[in-house]
Amino acid sequence: MKISMVRRADALGRMVLPEEIRNALGIAEGTSVRLTLDGGRVTLEKETPQCALCGSTENLCVQGENAVCEKCVNSIAKI
Ligand SMILES: [Zn+2]
Known part of the structure; x- marks a missing residue:
């Protein structure tokens, strides 16, 4: 499954992770996620x-x- 969306960051760098992506990864309120910057890409993974x-x-x-x-x-x- 591939989901691609565009979101704008606010003044503090915050943006909403779309519900479709949260549901696909099983991310609920309070779930820890890991953000990894690699070259020009950011990977977001549910922290295990x-x-x-x-x-x-x-x-x-x-x-x-x-x-x-x-x-x-x-x-x-x-x-
Ligand atoms: Zn051990």
Whole structure:
């Protein structure tokens, strides 16, 4: 699926992400997104929580903005 739209930024650089795109990515109020500037393009991705230690996205224990997977928690607990 390809969706392309033109939006104007306001004086503070804000613009609305169209509903069609929010729905396609599963972005709801409060969802974290990552913006990446690469050359002349900006990529917007729904942020997927991952383990701060190994990068895994499974069995996460989330505390605020930080996440650690169960495997790493168990490894730390054995120290
Ligand atoms: Zn981990």
